[in-house]
Amino acid sequence: xxxxxxxxxxxxxVKTLRERARQHLEQGAVTSxxxxxxxxxxxxxxxxxxxxxVCVLRYTMHAVxxxxxxxxxxxxxxxxxxxxxxxxxxxxxxxxxxLGGKPNFDPAGLASRSASEYGNAENLIEMIKENLIxxxxxxxxxxxxxxxxxxxxxxxxxLLKKILAVEEQHANDMHDLLVAKxxxxxxxxxxx
Numbered sequence: 077x078x079x080x081x082x083x084x085x086x087x088x089x090v091k092t093l094r095e096r097a098r099q100h101l102e103q104g105a106v107t108s109x110x111x112x113x114x115x116x117x118x119x120x121x122x123x124x125x126x127x128x129x130v131c132v133l134r135y136t137m138h139a140v141x142x143x144x145x146x147x148x149x150x151x152x153x154x155x156x157x158x159x160x161x162x163x164x165x166x167x168x169x170x171x172x173x174x175l176g177g178k179p180n181f182d183p184a185g186l187a188s189r190s191a192s193e194y195g196n197a198e199n200l201i202e203m204i205k206e207n208l209i210x211x212x213x214x215x216x217x218x219x220x221x222x223x224x225x226x227x228x229x230x231x232x233x234x235l236l237k238k239i240l241a242v243e244e245q246h247a248n249d250m251h252d253l254l255v256a257k258x259x260x261x262x263x264x265x266x267x268x
Contacts, residue, residue: 096108106175106176110229111227111228112225112228112229112232113228114175114176114177117175117229117232118175118176120221120224120232121171121172121175121177121232122172122177122179122180122189123189123190123191124168124218124221124239125165125168125169125172125179125181126180126186126189126190126191127189127190127191127192127217128162128165128168129165129181129186129190130186130190130192130193130194130210131157131158131161131164131192131210132158132161132162132165133194134192134194134195134206134207134210135154135155135157135158135161135207138151138197138203138206139152139154139155139158141203142154142200142203143200144199144200146200146257147200150203150204150257153253154207157207157246160242164239164242167235167238167239168235168239171231171235174231175232191213191214191217192209192210192213192214193206193210193213195210200257201254201257201258204250204253204254205250207250208247208250208251208254211243211244211246211247211250212247214240214243215240215243215247218236218239218243219240221236222236222237222240
């Protein structure tokens with residue numbers, strides 16, 4: 077945060093707010109009080125966008141490709157997660173746009189921009205494990221990003237926290253499915 081802003085009173089007077097709002101209209105929602113670097117935040121969100129797109133694709137593929145007598149409940153869980161990840165894609169793309177960026181939906185290089193991997197599982201257990209691993213990657217990645225943006229950009233921080241909470245639930249769902257399909261708890265004895 078700039079020294080200029082930190083020396084300002086807690087609440088600006090209405091006249092000052094109105095004057096600042098009329099300046100730099102080309103910057104849209106990014107005002108003089110934005111504490112981060114919009115370019116860096118957009119770059120971070122492009123990675124989040126790619127990660128979420130890859131998750132949508134992987135969950136969708138697994139929802140279609142899963143087979144076996146006990147696959148229907150898992151396929152439905154995969155479909156639900158694909159829908160939720162798709163919602164995250166929309167949220168992140170909207171935030172990139174608010175910051176003055178253009179969301180990168182280009183499939184070229186998608187895998188290299190994503191924190192998680194698409195995968196190549198061939199059976200139900202491998203699919204569940206791939207999704208659990210991907211969720212754990214997203215969780216750690218998003219926690220790092222939350223710490224990075226923190227007070228610099230409270231809106232992006234809130235968005236990432238909202239997505240993080242869903243990713244943690246997804247990881248828990250995949251863990252539960254893995255335990256149900258393998259019949260053994262996956263948590264270490266010290267945590268149980």
